[in-house]
Amino acid sequence: MSAMQQLLVTPKIAADLIRRGATLSIAGDEDVLAALPNGNWIGGTIPYFMGPEGGITTRDKVLVTPLSLYPDVQPTIKVYDCASLSQICVQAPDNGYSVIILPAFSEVHFEYAQHAPMYDDMFMRPLVGWVSGIHLDDMGHRTPKVRDGRQGVMLENQAVVIHVPLPDNVSANVAIVNLFRQGNGDEITFLECGFEASTCLVNGTPTSLVKYLQSSRHDNRLPLVADCSGALINVSLKTLDQAQDKVAFYGPVFPDVVYKLAQPFDGNYETLFDQAIARLPEPAGFSCNCVLNYLYSELEGKRTGTVIGPMTFGEVAYVLMNQTMVQLTLETH
Amino acid sequence: MKAPHSITTADCLMLAGGIPSPWRLSQYRIDVITKTAHLWITRQPQNNVEKKRNWFSMHLTHNVTTMPTPQEPVSGPELQWRHLNVMTFGCHVHTTDLLDERHHDLPWFGQLGLPFSNRLSHQVFACLAEGMEMSAVCALLNITFSDLWKFKYALDKGLVKFEYKPAKKIGSAAALASVTPLPATNSSGVPDVTDPLWERLITGELTFQIKTLGLQLMFTKLRQQFSLQQSDEVKLMKLRELHRYVERNARSLADELRQLRELAQTESV
Numbered sequence: 062m063s064a065m066q067q068l069l070v071t072p073k074i075a076a077d078l079i080r081r082g083a084t085l086s087i088a089g090d091e092d093v094l095a096a097l098p099n100g101n102w103i104g105g106t107i108p109y110f111m112g113p114e115g116g117i118t119t120r121d122k123v124l125v126t127p128l129s130l131y132p133d134v135q136p137t138i139k140v141y142d143c144a145s146l147s148q149i150c151v152q153a154p155d156n157g158y159s160v161i162i163l164p165a166f167s168e169v170h171f172e173y174a175q176h177a178p179m180y181d182d183m184f185m186r187p188l189v190g191w192v193s194g195i196h197l198d199d200m201g202h203r204t205p206k207v208r209d210g211r212q213g214v215m216l217e218n219q220a221v222v223i224h225v226p227l228p229d230n231v232s233a234n235v236a237i238v239n240l241f242r243q244g245n246g247d248e249i250t251f252l253e254c255g256f257e258a259s260t261c262l263v264n265g266t267p268t269s270l271v272k273y274l275q276s277s278r279h280d281n282r283l284p285l286v287a288d289c290s291g292a293l294i295n296v297s298l299k300t301l302d303q304a305q306d307k308v309a310f311y312g313p314v315f316p317d318v319v320y321k322l323a324q325p326f327d328g329n330y331e332t333l334f335d336q337a338i339a340r341l342p343e344p345a346g347f348s349c350n351c352v353l354n355y356l357y358s359e360l361e362g363k364r365t366g367t368v369i370g371p372m373t374f375g376e377v378a379y380v381l382m383n384q385t386m387v388q389l390t391l392e393t394h
Numbered sequence: 395m396k397a398p399h400s401i402t403t404a405d406c407l408m409l410a411g412g413i414p415s416p417w418r419l420s421q422y423r424i425d426v427i428t429k430t431a432h433l434w435i436t437r438q439p440q441n442n443v444e445k446k447r448n449w450f451s452m453h454l455t456h457n458v459t460t461m462p463t464p465q466e467p468v469s470g471p472e473l474q475w476r477h478l479n480v481m482t483f484g485c486h487v488h489t490t491d492l493l494d495e496r497h498h499d500l501p502w503f504g505q506l507g508l509p510f511s512n513r514l515s516h517q518v519f520a521c522l523a524e525g526m527e528m529s530a531v532c533a534l535l536n537i538t539f540s541d542l543w544k545f546k547y548a549l550d551k552g553l554v555k556f557e558y559k560p561a562k563k564i565g566s567a568a569a570l571a572s573v574t575p576l577p578a579t580n581s582s583g584v585p586d587v588t589d590p591l592w593e594r595l596i597t598g599e600l601t602f603q604i605k606t607l608g609l610q611l612m613f614t615k616l617r618q619q620f621s622l623q624q625s626d627e628v629k630l631m632k633l634r635e636l637h638r639y640v641e642r643n644a645r646s647l648a649d650e651l652r653q654l655r656e657l658a659q660t661e662s663v
Contacts, residue, residue: 147543151529179547181528181539184612185639232646235607290617291603292610317618379611394645 088371089123102210105162105193109372116360150182154226158233161190165374192375244324297383330358345388475504509541552622
């Protein structure tokens with residue numbers, strides 16, 4: 062059973078928790094995060110949350126996830142740059158889990174997104190996390206950041222990770238809730254890995270992706286969906302540049318993976334989400350959801366079941382996800 | 395036979411590195427702080443003014459041995475590979491010669507884009523093929539994790555191939571050698587790594603329903619990598635990886651393990 066509980070609190074309460082020695086993961090606006098005292102925590106910038114009262118955009122509260130539930134095992138915080146990122150899973154505890162926060166649009170974000178599946182020991186040990194972002198009003202003025210709580214500096218191009226060991230009789234499980242399903246349309250593949258693409262193969266035939274999406278009158282809020290042995294993994298569409306004949310994505314597409322365009326929802330997001338999480342075995346100790354779900358499904362003021370957490374610029378369930386809720390639960394054996 | 399004292403440092407380095415004539419050492423640099431030896435190899439004619447220095451020179455004013463600056467590239471951009479260790483020192487081979495494909499296959503050079511010389515690559519590959527963890531390979535061969543990761547990335551992508559026969563054959567290699575493995579399970583109920591079940595799963599010949607996200611993603615990755623490989627040894631590595639995942643996460647895979655045990659029993663009948 063999971064004993065972790067995420068809390069949307071004032072900066073003062075978060076600061077009190079830090080001073081009392083709690084090990085935390087914290088999501089909040091940059092000014093608030095920068096002002097929190099040093100301590101055993103990691104954080105990332107974001108002002109969008111799913112709170113207990115529903116979706117909320119606020120610069121005045123932070124979302125806190127307590128991570129130190131077992132006094133006999135000590136979590137460790139590490140900061141990774143592009144050169145050391147590949148060691149994340151190797152340095153994870155034998156029994157435990159890791160939480161990563163990456164600043165959006167940074168080199169370290171792109172490096173992780175494109176190469177994480179190949180990292181040694183990836184998938185062997187539970188790894189969750191999210192991509193920090195900014196208030197959309199701040200676009201062009203501020204950049205997404207993360208903070209190693211032991212230091213006072215906000216970081217723009219490094220990932221912060223907390224490795225949390227667990228007692229032998231407890232294990233961590235990672236799950237996702239993705240409401241999108243592959244449509245019945247064409248098979249789309251790509252020749253190269255990347256955050257943008259001009260040409261793709263549609264049922265094996267080289268095709269301009271921009272033209273394909275336009276001619277099929279695709280709703281660009283619906284992502285590309287890959288079926289990975291039953292796990293449905295989204296790649297969200299960011300922009301269609303007709304002049305450059307390029308489509309930009311919020312996550313990378315990979316070669317040798319078959320994608321299909323998602324089919325539209327049959328209902329509204331929050332109702333379908335409630336139904337989906339009702340099927341989950343445990344309430345989540347850590348969860349995060351995508352800011353695109355927040356925006357596209359207009360979740361401000363609406364609740365998504367009992368699940369709370371930051372609404373992020375990308376979710377990590379081992380690898381980078383888009384438009385997906387990620388959760389981590391603890392199970393006692 | 396030459397008396398030991400008549401062998402120059404350059405000769406020693408060439409002998410230790412297994413680099414024969416007409417290749418020769420144009421420059422070398424020993425760094426006693428980082429414990430590295432850098433050898434610049436060329437086929438260009440001898441430069442008469444080339445200086446020779448003592449290896450582990452005892453007249454150092456600093457810990458770093460001051461050696462001649464490498465010459466400007468003669469024929470092409472400088473290439474570099476991590477080569478075998480010279481005792482406790484890591485050895486790097488450099489060249490500015492323009493190499494053709496045959497030269498890249500020489501043991502002391504390496505393939506473009508790979509961090510290791512061919513000889514070291516074979517050693518690394520042998521360790522991986524024997525199932526050693528990457529951290530152990532790094533410690534044993536005194537190589538960096540990032541270099542090993544680059545090497546393994548190229549291997550997993552099918553960009554390089556190596557021949558190696560593991561000491562104990564299992565899975566696909568065993569099948570090729572007409573050895574019939576004995577299906578078995580360990581204490582956690584995971585079918586043994588020698589069970590042909592694993593290869594049939596990874597090739598898609600057998601299917602089962604996976605509910606656990608980690609296994610879904612791991613399985614997808616290994617299937618892709620397996621399909622790209624021609625080498626039985628690399629395929630074996632992928633089977634071991636899959637087995638290791640299942641064994642390691644057995645207590646979270648109750649549903650999947652039940653199916654695997656049933657499949658293993660059905661297939662062994």
